[in-house]
Amino acid sequence: MRRGSADGNRVLVIAPDEVLQRASVVNQALSKVYGQVKRLERGDPEQGETMEAAAQAQYEVWNMLRAMRTAMRHDLGVTPDD
Numbered sequence: 001m002r003r004g005s006a007d008g009n010r011v012l013v014i015a016p017d018e019v020l021q022r023a024s025v026v027n028q029a030l031s032k033v034y035g036q037v038k039r040l041e042r043g044d045p046e047q048g049e050t051m052e053a054a055a056q057a058q059y060e061v062w063n064m065l066r067a068m069r070t071a072m073r074h075d076l077g078v079t080p081d082d
Helices: 016-043 053-077
Strands: 001-003 013-016
Touching: 013 016, 016 053
Parallel strands: none
Antiparallel strands: 001 013
């Protein structure tokens, strides 16, 4: 178990490494999608950034969230059928 923080100051979480790692992946993916959407809104997208690409990236975050949820439930001892 490690202590991790969402932004270094506000939220302290005690969780196993697997949960923290998956939460980090989700956070990075959401930040990336947010950046894409904001650049598209400003009319200044990077190479290959389209609304369709941003929508696909957002959709892919759901798989990451499911994996994080599974890791959290496993840590809590909750089975998928509960």
